[in-house]
Amino acid sequence: MWSSDDKDAKWEIIPVGDGSGLADKLGITVPSDRKILDNYAKYRAELVDTALEMDDAAMEKYLTDGEAPSADTLRKCIRKGVIAGAFNPVLCGSSYKNKGVQQVLDAVVDYMPAPTDVQAIATVDADGNPTGERVCSDDAPFAGLAFKVINDTYGALTFVRVYSGVLTKGMSVTNTTRGKREKIGRMVEMFADKQNPIEEARAGDIIALVSLAETDTGDTLADSENQVVLERMRFPDPVISVSVKAKSKAEAEKFGAALGKMVRADPSLHLETDRETNETILRGMGELHLEVTLDRMRTEFGVEGTMGEPQVAYRESFTKSIDEHYVHKKQTGGSGQFAEVWIKFEPLERGKGFEFVDETVGGSVPREFVPAVRGLERADVRNRREGLLPRSDQEGRSAAAGAGDEGGDRDAWRLPG
Numbered sequence: 453m454w455s456s457d458d459k460d461a462k463w464e465i466i467p468v469g470d471g472s473g474l475a476d477k478l479g480i481t482v483p484s485d486r487k488i489l490d491n492y493a494k495y496r497a498e499l500v501d502t503a504l505e506m507d508d509a510a511m512e513k514y515l516t517d518g519e520a521p522s523a524d525t526l527r528k529c530i531r532k533g534v535i536a537g538a539f540n541p542v543l544c545g546s547s548y549k550n551k552g553v554q555q556v557l558d559a560v561v562d563y564m565p566a567p568t569d570v571q572a573i574a575t576v577d578a579d580g581n582p583t584g585e586r587v588c589s590d591d592a593p594f595a596g597l598a599f600k601v602i603n604d605t606y607g608a609l610t611f612v613r614v615y616s617g618v619l620t621k622g623m624s625v626t627n628t629t630r631g632k633r634e635k636i637g638r639m640v641e642m643f644a645d646k647q648n649p650i651e652e653a654r655a656g657d658i659i660a661l662v663s664l665a666e667t668d669t670g671d672t673l674a675d676s677e678n679q680v681v682l683e684r685m686r687f688p689d690p691v692i693s694v695s696v697k698a699k700s701k702a703e704a705e706k707f708g709a710a711l712g713k714m715v716r717a718d719p720s721l722h723l724e725t726d727r728e729t730n731e732t733i734l735r736g737m738g739e740l741h742l743e744v745t746l747d748r749m750r751t752e753f754g755v756e757g758t759m760g761e762p763q764v765a766y767r768e769s770f771t772k773s774i775d776e777h778y779v780h781k782k783q784t785g786g787s788g789q790f791a792e793v794w795i796k797f798e799p800l801e802r803g804k805g806f807e808f809v810d811e812t813v814g815g816s817v818p819r820e821f822v823p824a825v826r827g828l829e830r831a832d833v834r835n836r837r838e839g840l841l842p843r844s845d846q847e848g849r850s851a852a853a854g855a856g857d858e859g860g861d862r863d864a865w866r867l868p869g
Contacts, residue, residue: 453478459549468492502539506532527562535565567656573615574683586680588655592616593678594625598671599685601717603752607663608713614659615682617675620652626676629684632666634673669719687719690735694742695763697732699756710753714745721745728765770799
């Protein structure tokens with residue numbers, strides 16, 4: 453029981469007994485809370501029954517002989533149930549006020565599974581299909597999974613869970629996800645924000661590697677002679693997009709570098725450039741997620757950015773079929789220019805872009821002039837230069853054409869477009 457609601461308040465263990473007078477011991481006056489505590493013995497019996505279901509021998513002694521289980525027996529049963537997934541322990545506390553933190557750490561030691569208590573991690577091929585498994589053992593070849601990358605004052609810190617084998621300082625390993633070699637330099641064990649240098653890490657350890665050049669979140673590091681790819685974490689697709697840019701043009705380069713590091717550290721962030729609007733688009737799991745990302749860039753890299761709604765790249769398209777007939781004549785001396793074109797425009801499915809179909813028959817258009825008729829595509833580029841909306845999802849069918857007696861050249865067939 454804590455002596456007060458203040459941060460870092462002292463706490464003490466009080467005997468509960470059969471629960472009688474517990475409300476008075478705790479100084480609880482709310483009637484509904486006192487009623488719950490009056491049923492303390494009933495609720496505790498239910499919890500003990502649930503825990504002892506994991507041990508038949510202990511349950512038999514409890515039911516037949518009335519022998520209450522010891523604290524060690526209950527811890528073993530709870531641990532067995534947690535590992536089997538039968539139930540999960542719940543603890544109360546406040547990390548902000550530093551209450552219950554020690555109890556949580558003790559519960560991790562007492563109830564959580566050791567690396568050897570869980571199933572072996574699956575190994576996969578390039579397409580993510582299972583190919584086998586890697587057992588957690590110091591005797592197996594080294595394999596580890598980089599599960600997080602953070603940007604530290606002294607460079608990137610790559611957190612790695614060692615699933616098998618032993619990793620030593622100075623060792624050369626392979627990033628099997630990307631096919632790159634990595635040289636292990638500094639290895640540290642993190643204690644809050646302190647880095648404790650270590651010389652080796654064994655199966656089950658969680659360590660941080662300093663300044664790995666080719667490894668991102670979800671990559672596998674493995675012994676070069678026994679390469680495997682471990683099953684990687686799956687991240688949900690982003691649900692929101694915003695445009696981001698540096699607050700000042702002078703910091704644009706620094707902003708881009710910082711943004712790249714943030715995306716590398718957080719796989720749920722996606723970064724892309726919209727070539728039509730020339731905007732940098734940042735995608736994430738929510739508006740708060742993206743706001744926190746920009747705030748971290750300000751505090752960790754000293755560069756500020758702004759966030760706004762992405763511009764919409766509008767399109768024009770036909771909604772029904774249209775038949776067009778055009779005759780081009782131009783006489784400037786010599787053979788002149790002549791072209792007569794029948795063309796049909798039809799709408800296509802969304803996202804199909806622009807298609808041109810040549811349906812001329814009988815040699816009405818010399819084959820060397822057919823590419824010139826595709827000037828419709830170049831006309832779309834011309835529209836953009838003039839500030840008009842680009843066309844999309846349409847099809848142009850050159851149904852018939854005639855060259856006439858005057859003949860023609862490429863310009864005569866290009867100009868109708």
